[in-house]
Amino acid sequence: MKLLSSFKKELILASRGFYFYVELIFAFVILAVLLFAIPQNFSSTSTEYLYFNLPQQGREIFTDIILEDDLDGESEMVEVEAGGKTFNAELIETDEEEIYIVDSEEAVRMLAKTYRNIGAVIELNNDNQLHYKYYLQGYESARLKNLISILNNESTDVLIERIENQEVRPLSTDYEPLNDRENTIPPLIAFSGSLMGMFVMVSYIFLDKKEGVIEAYAVTASSVWRYLMSKIFVVLLTSIVSGIIIIMPIMGFRINYGLILLLLLTTGFFASSLGLLIASFYNNLTKAFGAVYLIIILMMIPSIAYFIPGWDPFWIKIIPSYPMLQGFKEIILPNGAVAYPLIVSAGFLAVGIILFAITNIRFKKTLSV
Amino acid sequence: MIEVEGLYYSYSNDNNFAVKDVSFEVAEGEIFGFLGPSGAGKSTTQGILTGLLQLQKGDASVAGYDIKNISREMFNKIGMSFEQSNVYSKMTAKENLSFYSKLFDVETRDPIELINLVGLKGKENMRAGEFSKGMKHRLTFARSMINNPTMWFLDEPTTGLDPAIAADIKDIIREHNNKGVTVFLTTHNMYIADELCDRVAFIIDGEIKLVDSPKNLKLQYGKKMVDVEYTQDGNIKKETFSTILQEDKDLLNQIITDKEILTMHTKEATLEEIFIKVTGRGLV
Numbered sequence: 001m002k003l004l005s006s007f008k009k010e011l012i013l014a015s016r017g018f019y020f021y022v023e024l025i026f027a028f029v030i031l032a033v034l035l036f037a038i039p040q041n042f043s044s045t046s047t048e049y050l051y052f053n054l055p056q057q058g059r060e061i062f063t064d065i066i067l068e069d070d071l072d073g074e075s076e077m078v079e080v081e082a083g084g085k086t087f088n089a090e091l092i093e094t095d096e097e098e099i100y101i102v103d104s105e106e107a108v109r110m111l112a113k114t115y116r117n118i119g120a121v122i123e124l125n126n127d128n129q130l131h132y133k134y135y136l137q138g139y140e141s142a143r144l145k146n147l148i149s150i151l152n153n154e155s156t157d158v159l160i161e162r163i164e165n166q167e168v169r170p171l172s173t174d175y176e177p178l179n180d181r182e183n184t185i186p187p188l189i190a191f192s193g194s195l196m197g198m199f200v201m202v203s204y205i206f207l208d209k210k211e212g213v214i215e216a217y218a219v220t221a222s223s224v225w226r227y228l229m230s231k232i233f234v235v236l237l238t239s240i241v242s243g244i245i246i247i248m249p250i251m252g253f254r255i256n257y258g259l260i261l262l263l264l265l266t267t268g269f270f271a272s273s274l275g276l277l278i279a280s281f282y283n284n285l286t287k288a289f290g291a292v293y294l295i296i297i298l299m300m301i302p303s304i305a306y307f308i309p310g311w312d313p314f315w316i317k318i319i320p321s322y323p324m325l326q327g328f329k330e331i332i333l334p335n336g337a338v339a340y341p342l343i344v345s346a347g348f349l350a351v352g353i354i355l356f357a358i359t360n361i362r363f364k365k366t367l368s369v
Numbered sequence: 370m371i372e373v374e375g376l377y378y379s380y381s382n383d384n385n386f387a388v389k390d391v392s393f394e395v396a397e398g399e400i401f402g403f404l405g406p407s408g409a410g411k412s413t414t415q416g417i418l419t420g421l422l423q424l425q426k427g428d429a430s431v432a433g434y435d436i437k438n439i440s441r442e443m444f445n446k447i448g449m450s451f452e453q454s455n456v457y458s459k460m461t462a463k464e465n466l467s468f469y470s471k472l473f474d475v476e477t478r479d480p481i482e483l484i485n486l487v488g489l490k491g492k493e494n495m496r497a498g499e500f501s502k503g504m505k506h507r508l509t510f511a512r513s514m515i516n517n518p519t520m521w522f523l524d525e526p527t528t529g530l531d532p533a534i535a536a537d538i539k540d541i542i543r544e545h546n547n548k549g550v551t552v553f554l555t556t557h558n559m560y561i562a563d564e565l566c567d568r569v570a571f572i573i574d575g576e577i578k579l580v581d582s583p584k585n586l587k588l589q590y591g592k593k594m595v596d597v598e599y600t601q602d603g604n605i606k607k608e609t610f611s612t613i614l615q616e617d618k619d620l621l622n623q624i625i626t627d628k629e630i631l632t633m634h635t636k637e638a639t640l641e642e643i644f645i646k647v648t649g650r651g652l653v
Contacts, residue, residue: 005471009460016459212455216512219419219449220472221441365423 002222006230010204014234017207019200026196027242030188034250040179046118047098049089049111049135053123062122063101069094075101082107082114109135178333182250186328187303189246190321193239193264194271195296201235201275202292206285214363225360232272232356239268251332259331259341266348267324273355280362323347370520370551371395371418376427378413378575387413389575391427395568400542400552402566404559404644410575411555412452412524418553419449419522432520445475448518452525452555454505458498462489462508465497466515473516483511486541488534503530510538514545521545524555539565559641569640573648583640589613590638590646598632599624605631611646 014020052059067075069092076091080100087107089100102108105121112119112135119135132152136145177183208214217227243264247255274295282288302322305311306329316322327344330336376391388410395401403411416422418431420439429436434443456465466480484493487507497505506529513521526542527535542565546552556562562569563583570580579586593612598605608624610617612635624630638646 002472005468009457009464009468012464013457013459211458212451212453213457215421215451216449216455216469216509217472218421219444219447220469221444221474221516222472223441 003226003230006222006226007233010230010234011237014204014238019203020234020238023192023196023200023238023242024245027192027245030192030246031249034181034184034188034246038181038184040181045093045096045098047100047115048117049100049102049108049119051102051105051108051119051121053105053121055124058124063090063092066092066094066099066101071095080107080111082110085110087111105133112137178329182332183329185247185250185332186325187306189243189264189328190267190324191300191303192246193243194267194321194324195299196242197235197239197268198271198275198278199292199296200238201231201272202279202288203285204231204234205276205279206282206288209279209283224363225356228276228356228360228363231276232269235272235275236265236268240264247332254334255332256338259338260328262345263324263327263331263341263348266345266352267327270320270348270352270355273352273359276359277355277362280359280366320348320351370397370399370432371401371553372428372430373414373418374428376414376417376424376429378410378417378422378425380413382425387575388417391572391575391577393570393577393580395551395553397551398546398549399567400546400554400565402562402569403553403555403572404557404562404569404640405572406557409572411557411572413575414572415522415524415553415555419447420444442474445473445516446518447520447522448513448516449522450510450513450524450526452528454502454509456497456505456508456512459496461494461496462500463493465508466512469512470515475516477515478517480515483514484508486514487511488537503534506530507534507538510541519550521550521552522555523552525558526554526556527558527561535561559639559644563640571644571647578648586640586643587637590643594636594638594642595621596632596634596636597621597624597630599628599630601628609636609642614646 050062052062054062063075067073071093076093078089078091078100080087080089080102087102087104087110089102089107092099092101100111102111108119108121111117116137118137118140121133121135123131123133125131132148134148214224214227218224240261243260247260275292278288278291278295281291298319299321302316302319302325305313305316305322306325323344327341330338330340372394374392376388377386378388379386391410391414393401403414405411413422417424418429418436420436420443424436432443432446434440456462457468460468462484463480466483470477470480481493484490487510489504489507489511492500492504497508500508510523510526513523521542523542527538530538539561542552542554546565552565554562554566566583568580568582569586571578581589590611590613595610595612596607597610598607600606610621612618612621
C-alpha cells in the first residue's frame with residue numbers, strides 16, 4: 001500500500017515534470033528516424049569506371065559478359081560530367097554494381113578522381129596479352145590490392161578450380177538475418193530504455209534532494225527502499241512505453257513481446273539502480289554528471305562493435321550493454337535463441353538487486369539534516 | 370519520552386565532534402526547548418533522534434524506541450517539522466498531505482482540516498511551488514501533524530512567518546501540548562522558547578551548558594540584573610550588570626565610585642541575556 005502510494009505520487013510528479021516527456025518524445029524521434037531515415041537495406045552497390053582499350057571484338061566480349069548480370073539485360077547510354085567535361089558512357093547496372101564503360105583513359109581517370117570510385121583500363125600489351133591498369137583512391141585495404149594482384153596474375157583456371165574446391169558449411173541452416181532497419185533497433189532500445197533511464201533516475205533524485213523531500217520521507221513509517229523502488233517503477237514504465245513505441249511499428253507481432261518486456265524490465269532495473277547508486281555519491285546533478293557521462297560513453301562502446309562485426313574484443317563483452325544489445329537482437333531475430341535473453345535477464349536482475357541493496361544502505365547513511 | 374546519554378557525533382568520523390557528550394531527558398507531555406546559535410549542534414542532535422543521522426556513540430531512545438536500532442514503527446508516533454520547507458512543489462497542498470497520510474500505519478488526520486488549521490484555507494488545490502516561503506513553511510508544519518504524533522519535533526517552527534501567523538502556530542503547539550503531545554523544540558529564537566517551553570537546554574559548540582526551566586533561570590538570573598546609565602567623558606553610556614557574578618559586581622562598584630550615575634534599575638533577565646551570560650556567546 002505504501003509502495004503503491006509512493007508509485008502513484010511518482011507518477012503524478014513525472015507527469016508534471018520534464019523528463020517523462022523527454023523520454024517519450026525521444027522514442028518517437030527514434031521511431032521517425034527508423035521509419036524515414038534508415039532504409040530497410042542500406043545500398044551496397046559500388047560504382048566502377050572501365051575503359052576497354054581493345055579491338056572492337058574484344059570490347060564486345062567483355063561488355064557482353066558484364067551485360068549478362070544487368071538487371072534488365074540492356075545497357076543505357078548516359079552522359080557523365082567530371083572535371084568540367086562531359087563523357088559519354090554505357091551504363092550497366094547489376095545487383096551489386098553500377099559499371100560505366102567509357103571511351104577514353106582520361107574519362108576513367110577523371111571520373112575515378114571526381115567521384116572517388118575505382119576505375120580500370122583493360123588493354124593489350126606489346127605481347128598481345130591483356131594488361132590491367134587500376135585507378136584506386138589510395139585508402140583501399142591491402143587485402144583488396146592483393147586480391148586485384150592475384151586476379152590479374154594467377155591463371156583463371158586455377159582460380160576457378162580453387163573457388164570450386166572450397167568447402168562452405170553453414171553453421172545454421174534456418175538462420176534469417178534482420179534487415180538494416182530491424183538491425184538498428186537493439187542499440188536504440190538499449191540507449192533509449194536503459195541508459196536514458198539511468199540519466200532520468202539521477203535527475204529525479206537530484207530534484208528530490210533539491211526539495212529536501214527525501215528527509216521528509218525518511219521520518220515516515222515507510223522505508224527508504226519503497227521510496228527508491230517507486231522511482232524505479234516510474235523509470236521502468238517509461239522504459240517499456242518508449243521501447244514499445246520504437247519496436248511495435250517496425251516489428252509488428254512477429255516477436256515475443258513477453259521476452260521483450262522481461263528484458264526491458266530487467267535491464268531498466270539494472271540501469272535505474274546504477275543511476276541511484278551514482279546519485280547517492282553526489283549532492284547535485286552537476287557534480288554527478290561527470291560520472292553519468294563516463295558510464296554512458298562506456299555503455300555505448302558495444303554499439304560500435306555491434307555495427308562492426310569484425311571488431312569484437314573480449315573486453316567489450318564485459319560491458320553490460322553488450323549482453324543488453326545481443327539480448328534484444330536475439331529476441332527480434334526470426335529464429336533467435338530464447339535461452340540467451342532469459343539468461344541475460346536473470347543476470348541483469350541479479351546485478352540490479354545487488355546494486356539496489358547497496359544503494360538502499362547508502363541512502364540510509366547519507367540522509368542529511 | 371526522550372532519553373539521551375553521552376551522545377557524540379562527528380560528520381567527518383574523527384574527533385572533530387559536532388555534538389559532544391550530550392545528555393538530557395524529556396518527560397512525557399513536556400515542551401523541551403533546545404536553544405543555541407547556528408552550528409551549535411541543535412539540528413545534529415535532532416537528526417540523530419529522528420533517525421536522519423546514524424547514532425555513532427552514546428545511547429538514545431525516543432518514545433520508547435532505541436535509536437541504535439530504529440524501528441519504522443517509531444515514526445507512527447513522531448512528527449517532524451523541518452526548518453527548511455520540504456514539500457513536493459509539483460503537487461498541491463492537498464496532494465502533499467494526502468500522500469504522506471498513506472505512509473503511516475496509524476489513523477491520520479484529514480488533510481483539509483490541517484490545511485485550514487495552519488491558515489491555508491482555500492489554497493488546498495494550489496501547487497506548493499506557487500506558495501510563498503511562509504506558506505510552504507506552514508504546509509511543512511501541517512504535515513508534521515498528519516499522523517497525530519505523540520512526540521513532536523519542531524525545528525524553528527515560526528521562522529519566516531509574520532507575527533500573526535507565528536502566534537497561530539504557537540497556539541497550535543500549546544493546544545497539542547495540552548492534549549499530552551511531547552514537544553522537542555529546536556530554535557535560536559529565545560522569545561518563542563520563553564513563551565512555550567517547560568524546560569530549555571542551552572547548547573553551544575556541541576555541548577549542553579545548562580538545562581533548566583525558563584522560570585528557574587529567571588529566578589536565578591532575573592531581578593539580579595541592574596541597568597545603569599552613567600556619563601563618561603561627557604557621553605551617556607548604558608550597561609547591564611549581574612548582581613551575582615563577582616566580575617559584574619566589581620565593575621558596578623567601580624562605576625558607582627568613579628562615574629556620575631544618571632539612572633539605575635534592577636530588571637528581569639530575558640532568556641537571551643541569560644544565554645549570553647551562561648555561554649558567553651550570542652545567538653546569531
